[in-house]
Amino acid sequence: MLKYIIRRLLYLIPVLLGVSFIIFVLFNLVSGDPTAVLLGKNATAKQMMELREQLGLNKPLFDQYLDVVKSAFTFDFGRSWATKQEISHMIIQGAYPSMALTVPAFVISTVLSLIVALVVAFYRGKGIDLFVRFLCIAGVSISALAYILFFQYFFAYKLGWFEISGFEFGFPDFVPYIALPAIIFILLSLGPDVRFFRTVILDEIYQDYVRTARAKGLGEIVVLLKHVLRNALIPIITYVVIQIPTLILGALLLENFFSIPGLGGITLNALNSSDFPVIKAMAILSSVLYIILSLVTDVLYTFADPRVKLK
């Protein structure tokens, strides 16, 4: 077990170096010299030199790359060009509203999708299965933007059931603000989630051990919950855990539409003001989280399926 985890941990190093390299190439090599943009057209050569020094742009390229790698460990991303704030500070502030929205919505949508997937797997091939399948495909074919626009317009603006936009810190003050975006989040996740869960459940349902379980007289529900679900757990764990980095990013579009001051909002503001360090920081942060969580899934596998650690 420990050996397995250590091997997985060691594998993270080249991946982390690779991710840092892509980000370094994009933001330090391709993006060009930002000093002219930052200082405006009246900048003197001296000012530009000073700024380059300040931003660490006159360092050798290898040192600049090392800075990117270092920031993946220290989370010290420097300052924003637009707001001059410490980026790590901005991220800590933005994490709260983002997670207030995404964490409950994510938990509810995952549980709900799993339940729906089990129900349609139980009735596989029947009318309700076909109906839900079609609904899922149709649901994912509509742009997320259309859902958000329509729901915000209809339920918040027209009917006035929810706050149109904004956010307040502290539970339960934020509930009226996050309720509608959370509902939209759940709706948007249901389609792909149910489709995926249904496929992995049906992958198992035709296996021999399931036939054996039925043959020894177990009811279909026990077979589904105790045998099929247990064995479908590995792809389900992967699918669920791998989504978590995007949660911390916040629901980018939802935060934008509902003016929630979370990480998604920060990212989009940075986008509009060409605030490269912030985008760079978000890219590094979400990648590091992804890498850590992929390790977590690997460890969870060993609990879901003890055969894994022998490989």
Place this chain on the structure above:
Amino acid sequence: MKENSLWKDAFKRLVQDRMALASLVIVIVYSLVAILASMGLIASDWAKEVGASNLPPSIDHWFGTDIFGRDVFAKVVHGTQIAMSVGLFTSLIAIPIGVILGAVAGYFGGWVDDFITWLYTTFSSIPNIMLLISITMILGKGIFAVYIALGATSWVTLCRLIRGEVIKHKEREYVQAAGAIGGGHFRKLFLHILPNVTHIVIINTSLQFQFAIKSEVILSYLGLGVQGEPSWGTMIDDAKLELARGVWWQLAGATFAMFLVVLAFNLLGDALRDSLDPKLKGK
């Protein structure tokens, strides 16, 4: 007895499925519209003022007019060209990279495989949306950056799938036979194995197309996509402000146009999987 090849057989099964056939027709119609629009034969006058501002849908203007009195239907048609071109160019970038890297990794194994596996693990470790935003921002806003960004993110899935399939195929008898009669690595891999895994490329492309179209809409909405011409994303962005004034047709037009083609690609992808990959049939 008439002999049916895999492809003929698959095609027959596909057209027997009415839903798949309808999807195929929709995809073909959208492609034709996109081709005609790119040749300037239709909707080239989308920028022309054809009536009063914000007219609701009517016989003359099926989707109404926008705030500048431009025909929304013509804008939707122009947006079709943008959307389909994004699907096409993304595939043209992603397929060669994904297929070649995946095939080479699966076939040769060893350090080549380790390197390519590392490469796609690295790429997939950066959440898609962050990579898309970063690339489009750095390359400068515009449709060209969208092609590159989507191409750079979408070869990964294909590469992984092809690699897995090539690993399964490389020890099969037909490949050994090809080797026995003197076929080299290149011949075995590209002439013998690859034709047997092309179905993966086709299924994946159908699903890739809809992902590219959806992503273009979001990137354009964020202001990173096309500049100065209508796409479904920029139309939805415009609609954001109009909706409160009761102007719903621009949103509806763009959303419906996108819904139909994305639905068609989704259904087609599923149907292709069923007909080309018999193992998965009925799932």
